[in-house]
Structures are given as C-alpha cells and as structure tokens.
Amino acid sequence: MSVLPDPGASRAVLVGTSQYEHLEQLPAVSNNVQALADLLRGPLSLQLPDRHVTAVENPVAAHAVLGELRRAATEASDTLIVYFAGHGLVDAQDQLVLALPHTEFGRIETGLPYDWVRQVLLLDSRAERHVVILDCCYSGLALGRMSAGTGLADQAAVEGSFLLAAAAETRTALAPVGETYTAFTGALLEALRQGIPSGPALVDLGTLYRHLRLTMEARGHPVPQARDRNSAARVALGRNHANLPAWPVAAAAVADAPAGPDERPWPDPRAIRTVTGFLTALADVRVVSGLTQKAVSGRSAGSMTAGTVGRLLNRPDLPATWGTTAVYLSACGVPDEQITHWQAAWQRLRTQSAPAEAARPAATRDGGSGKPRVWQRPMSTFRRRRDH
Known part of the structure; x- marks a missing residue:
C-alpha cells in the first residue's frame, strides 16, 4: 500500500551545482532546485514545512553538503529525500563523484564522492526511508553533456531506500540548451504537478519511475534507472492530480452515493507521527472527499x-478536543472504522505534547500572545508574581 510521508517527520536536502570553474555551466540546475523545493513545500506534493526543505546551491566544498545532509538525517524519522543535480564524474575506481563548483576532472578531492553521501545515510540517518534522486552526468566527457554508463544504480544504491537516477549514454538531450529545467527533472516536475493519467491515487516512487521511463523514452531522451530497497517504492511524493475527484462535489451527490465499500484513497491516520502530519492529512481529507467547506458544513447537520x-x-496546533474533528471527518464521508484510527492518532499526539504544554508558563497557555493575563488577577497578586 502506498503511503504519503508525514511532513512533520520528514526532511529534504536538495543540492544543485549550476556554476563551474572547470566544467560546462548548467544554468537549468538552479531552476531545478528552486522548483523542486517549492513543489515539496506546496499542496501538489508533500507539503513539507519550509524549515524541512534545505536547498544547497553551488556548495563551496563537500563539507557544506555533508553538514546539511547530516543535520537532516538526524532530524528525520519518517522519510529523508536527497536530490542532486549537476555534473557527475567517474573516478579511477569507477565510483560516482558529484561535481561541485571547483571540481576538476581527474582530481577527485575537488568533488563529492557519492560514497560519502551513502555513508551519512547508512550511519547517521534516523529516517525509516530514504529517497535518493540523482540528476547528473556520469562521465563529464563532453561540454554541456550529461552522460552515464551501466551500473549507476548498483554503485549508488543505499540500503532501505529508493534510488532514482537519470543515467544513460552520453547525450546532449539530457540538458537541452535554453530549456528551463534539465530533461529528467523537468519530466519529474511535470508528473507531480499534472499527475499521471490513468495512474493510481498516489504517485508513489514505483509508479513515478515507470512513468518517467516511458516519458523519457518517448521523447528520445535517456531513460532513468531505479533501485528499490525494503519496499521504498511505495513511498509517495504526492497525490495524483490527474486522478482527483471532480471538484466541487455537491453534498447531495455524496449523500446519495450507493452504499458499499469506500475505496477512496483517504489519508491513513496510522502513518501520522507529528502534529504537522495530522493537520496536513486532515486538510487532505477534504481534497479526497471532493467537497467544498460549505458542502462539509451542509453535511454536518448544522454542527459546523x-x-x-x-x-x-x-x-x-492540535485541536484541544476531539468532537469537532470527528464531525468534520464524518461529514467528509470518512468510514467509521477509519475515524477510530484518527481518534487514536489524535490521542497519541495529545499525550506526546502534554509534557511540553505543561512546561510552558501558565500565562502563555491558550493566550497566544505570551503576555500575562493580568486583568484576571488582583493587582497585588500580579506584583507578587512579578517580584518573584
């Protein structure tokens, strides 16, 4: 079963090298990184909080990349996404080296060996799943060309991850001059923004790989490679926007729908780990229902x-009481057994957040301003509290 990562427990590190001192410039890479960062933060994909997406453009040296990657690897407990776009080189041991702005061909110390990235993921990551996307050349033999050879997926494989690599024979088509994005990342963005016709409800990595392979082949571009470890192919990068319900759906139409098993792709509350994930999935419920806010209200029998x-x-923040959330889920059409799982997730998060809530100063609880609510106390009481 495909699953959307919890955005509150996931991180993304996007690395792009567009400017080089000794290699051909790749201006489209900068557009790649910015567009993918915006997509991962937005409603067309994972809706990651801004602080959970780190863009590293034209890093001065390997440590600048590894430092950000190590930080994200220790923070993520659900999914860690690592993306690189730029030139790729091959060292004397046939190992992949990611080219940085000062990288020189034949001088591996000026680049970032992919094996260093792999070691961070293996040794420092707390994330259950890794998604590695490599949009890079593999040989750097010709100016402006993004090249590859056989075996890239095997060399770059990371245990417990899904590797998606834009690797093929040397061809200028992979980084067309004048295009906004590189060919591979452009197709990736297109699939997530527009969806995959006749595809499943969630654009999981397995589906995305097959779609990109067909798309790139049809366009005469190099075809990507993929490697799945521990069923990471089921990790989704967003909902399929070519397969969403017609919107808006009339409340009466939903009410009159024939009885039977509900096979709509409701968010799975059992995959929720954080308050951010709870709130994101709660909003996603309405998207799946196809109802407007007014229609949800109409189906609540006057409760909302x-x-x-x-x-x-x-x-x-998390709703302080359960009642309104339960009414909302029911009005959207979520099955009763799933609402039970939602309540369990809400209760678990309330329990987890209780110690932090108790540690907050009493004056700041529920007020939102952080200022003491002095008008509720006699002046003498306030002065005693202030003096302490």
Missing part, C-alpha cells in the same frame, strides 16, 4: 459552519 471548517483546517 463553513467558517468552523476553515478554522479547523488552518489552525497551527
């Missing part, structure tokens, strides 16, 4: 106004 629905889906 459209404004209440909006506030529930745009709040920054």
Whole structure:
C-alpha cells in the first residue's frame, strides 16, 4: 500500500551545482532546485514545512553538503529525500563523484564522492526511508553533456531506500540548451504537478519511475534507472492530480452515493507521527472527499459552519478536543472504522505534547500572545508574581 510521508517527520536536502570553474555551466540546475523545493513545500506534493526543505546551491566544498545532509538525517524519522543535480564524474575506481563548483576532472578531492553521501545515510540517518534522486552526468566527457554508463544504480544504491537516477549514454538531450529545467527533472516536475493519467491515487516512487521511463523514452531522451530497497517504492511524493475527484462535489451527490465499500484513497491516520502530519492529512481529507467547506458544513447537520471548517483546517496546533474533528471527518464521508484510527492518532499526539504544554508558563497557555493575563488577577497578586 502506498503511503504519503508525514511532513512533520520528514526532511529534504536538495543540492544543485549550476556554476563551474572547470566544467560546462548548467544554468537549468538552479531552476531545478528552486522548483523542486517549492513543489515539496506546496499542496501538489508533500507539503513539507519550509524549515524541512534545505536547498544547497553551488556548495563551496563537500563539507557544506555533508553538514546539511547530516543535520537532516538526524532530524528525520519518517522519510529523508536527497536530490542532486549537476555534473557527475567517474573516478579511477569507477565510483560516482558529484561535481561541485571547483571540481576538476581527474582530481577527485575537488568533488563529492557519492560514497560519502551513502555513508551519512547508512550511519547517521534516523529516517525509516530514504529517497535518493540523482540528476547528473556520469562521465563529464563532453561540454554541456550529461552522460552515464551501466551500473549507476548498483554503485549508488543505499540500503532501505529508493534510488532514482537519470543515467544513460552520453547525450546532449539530457540538458537541452535554453530549456528551463534539465530533461529528467523537468519530466519529474511535470508528473507531480499534472499527475499521471490513468495512474493510481498516489504517485508513489514505483509508479513515478515507470512513468518517467516511458516519458523519457518517448521523447528520445535517456531513460532513468531505479533501485528499490525494503519496499521504498511505495513511498509517495504526492497525490495524483490527474486522478482527483471532480471538484466541487455537491453534498447531495455524496449523500446519495450507493452504499458499499469506500475505496477512496483517504489519508491513513496510522502513518501520522507529528502534529504537522495530522493537520496536513486532515486538510487532505477534504481534497479526497471532493467537497467544498460549505458542502462539509451542509453535511454536518448544522454542527459546523463553513467558517468552523476553515478554522479547523488552518489552525497551527492540535485541536484541544476531539468532537469537532470527528464531525468534520464524518461529514467528509470518512468510514467509521477509519475515524477510530484518527481518534487514536489524535490521542497519541495529545499525550506526546502534554509534557511540553505543561512546561510552558501558565500565562502563555491558550493566550497566544505570551503576555500575562493580568486583568484576571488582583493587582497585588500580579506584583507578587512579578517580584518573584
């Protein structure tokens, strides 16, 4: 079963080298990194918080990349996404080297050996799943060409991960001059933004790889390679936007739908680890239902106004009570047995956040401003508290 990572427990490190001192310039790589970062933060993909997406452009040396990667690897407990775009070289031992701005052909100390990245993922990462996307050349034999050879997936493989590599024979088509993106990353962005016609509800990595392979081959571009370890191919990078319900769906139409097993791709509350993940999945429920906020309100039998629905889906913290969330889920059409799992996730997160809530100063709880609510106490009491 495909699963969307919890955005609160996931991280992405996107590395791109577009400017080189000794190799051909790749200006499209800068667009790659910025567009992919925006996509991962936005509603068309994982909706990662801004601080969970790190873009490293034109790093001065290997340590600049490895430092950010190590930090993200220790923070992520769900999924860690690592992306590199730029030139790739092959050293004397036929190992992949990621080219940085000062990299010189034949001087491996000026690049970033992929094996160093692999070691960080193996030794320092707390994440259950790794997604590694390599959009790079493999030989650097010709200016402006992004090349590859056989066996790249085997060389770059990381245990417990899904590797997606844009590797093929030497061809200028992989980085067309004047294009906004490199060919591979452009196709990747297109699939996540527009969806995959006739594809599943979630764009998991296995589906994405097969689609990219067909797309690149049809365009006469080099075809990608992939390696799946421990079923990481089921990790999804977003919902299939070519397979969403027609929106908006009338409340009456949902109410009149024939009875039977509900096979809509509802978010799985059992995969939720964080408050951010809970709130993101809660908003995703309405997307899957196809209902507007007004329609959800209409199906709640007067229990929720459209404004209440909006506030529930745009709040920054976990709902303090369960009732409103239960009404919302039921109004959206979520099956009762799944609502039970939602309540269990809510209760687990409430329990986890209780120690942090208790540690906050009493004056800042529930107020939001951080200022003592002095108007609720006699002045003498306030002075005693201030003096302490």
